[in-house]
Amino acid sequence: xxxxxxxxxxxxxxxxxxxxxxxxxxxxxxxxxxxxxxxxxxxxxxxxxxxxxxxxxxxxxxxxxxxxxxxxxxxxxxxxxxxxxxxxxxxxxxxxxxxxxxxxxxxxxxxxxxxxxxxxxxxxxxxxxxxxxxxxxxxxxxxxxxxxxxxxxxxxxxxxxxxxxxxxxxxxxxxxxxx
Amino acid sequence: xxxxxxxxxxxxxxxxxxxxxxxxxxxxxxxxxxxxxxxxxxxxxxxxxxxxxxxxxxxxxxxxxxxxxxxxxxxxxxxxxxxxxxxxxxxxxxxxxxxxxxxxxxxxxxxxxxxxxxxxxxxxxxxxxxxxxxxxxxxxxxxxxxxxxxxxxxxxxxxx
Numbered sequence: 001x002x003x004x005x006x007x008x009x010x011x012x013x014x015x016x017x018x019x020x021x022x023x024x025x026x027x028x029x030x031x032x033x034x035x036x037x038x039x040x041x042x043x044x045x046x047x048x049x050x051x052x053x054x055x056x057x058x059x060x061x062x063x064x065x066x067x068x069x070x071x072x073x074x075x076x077x078x079x080x081x082x083x084x085x086x087x088x089x090x091x092x093x094x095x096x097x098x099x100x101x102x103x104x105x106x107x108x109x110x111x112x113x114x115x116x117x118x119x120x121x122x123x124x125x126x127x128x129x130x131x132x133x134x135x136x137x138x139x140x141x142x143x144x145x146x147x148x149x150x151x152x153x154x155x156x157x158x159x160x161x162x163x164x165x166x167x168x169x170x171x172x173x174x175x176x177x178x179x
Numbered sequence: 180x181x182x183x184x185x186x187x188x189x190x191x192x193x194x195x196x197x198x199x200x201x202x203x204x205x206x207x208x209x210x211x212x213x214x215x216x217x218x219x220x221x222x223x224x225x226x227x228x229x230x231x232x233x234x235x236x237x238x239x240x241x242x243x244x245x246x247x248x249x250x251x252x253x254x255x256x257x258x259x260x261x262x263x264x265x266x267x268x269x270x271x272x273x274x275x276x277x278x279x280x281x282x283x284x285x286x287x288x289x290x291x292x293x294x295x296x297x298x299x300x301x302x303x304x305x306x307x308x309x310x311x312x313x314x315x316x317x318x319x320x321x322x323x324x325x326x327x328x329x330x331x332x333x334x335x336x337x338x339x
Contacts, residue, residue, distance in 0.1 A: 140198035
């Protein structure tokens with residue numbers, strides 16, 4: 001087997017699609033960690049301070065901190081992910097919320113919205129006993145460049161409740177699965 | 180390659196992949212795990228999910244490997260606040276691989292259960308999604324919705 005050493009592989013001028021492997025290739029093997037960019041954009045954002053959630057109100061989770069955001073596509077001031085130019089495709093999103101001091105039969109929802117007003121997914125939980133509840137929702141969506149994704153919660157308890165602000169309990173994530 | 184694309188070998192893609200949902204209410208029996216009839220596809224990259232007869236994903240030829248699956252079931256009672264418990268299951272070849280359930284004390288009309296799993300699958304293995312709604316009165320339902328993903332499932336092959 002011969003070895004090719006180079007720094008850049010590019011298409012010929014005027015073309016944009018680079019194919020690795022042809023009629024003889026059934027597997028293309030990359031060194032571990034070398035396939036940079038695959039499944040990007042990818043982000044993980046979280047609530048880094050306690051957020052008060054009003055009663056019976058759909059509320060955007062103010063995920064103001066990030067563990068990573070490969071394409072700077074999650075805005076930590078508007079709390080929205082926006083599909084970057086050239087990155088349309090299928091995406092997976094997931095949100096988890098931890099709410100404190102619920103009482104028996106209070107309701108909690110996690111929701112994922114597209115373009116502000118289209119609710120893609122919602123999960124509705126009821127607390128079976130007094131205490132803290134962690135609830136989640138996920139969805140896969142086929143998105144276009146410029147589409148936005150927003151993560152919301154709602155609780156029905158008769159008063160405001162606090163969402164816990166740490167990266168292991170109240171967070172959202174997303175990544176591109178493919179075209 | 181700032182504006183171009185690279186065509187990846189199949190071992191580097193997250194395919195096969197699918198996202199499916201239930202578009203109308205499915206009536207079930209109380210306290211009985213029942214296959215969710217996920218009848219509508221948002222996408223199905225390899226036509227590997229049967230959304231009309233068996234409601235299952237089957238690993239296509241050449242696509243063995245590790246897969247991620249997620250299921251979300253919105254359980255309800257048509258009689259009001261009579262739901263005792265909801266659960267959602269992920270089955271492989273007819274056997275449950277795990278479930279998530281919540282007891283809600285017989286005082287509410289609905290609840291959502293969520294479960295995810297990673298499984299190592301061979302060609303021909305099939306995955307189905309089951310739910311269970313236990314009620315004290317009325318008729319138990321899996322709630323379906325044509326514009327949202329209330330009761331839904333998805334899966335995709337992990338690379339490598």
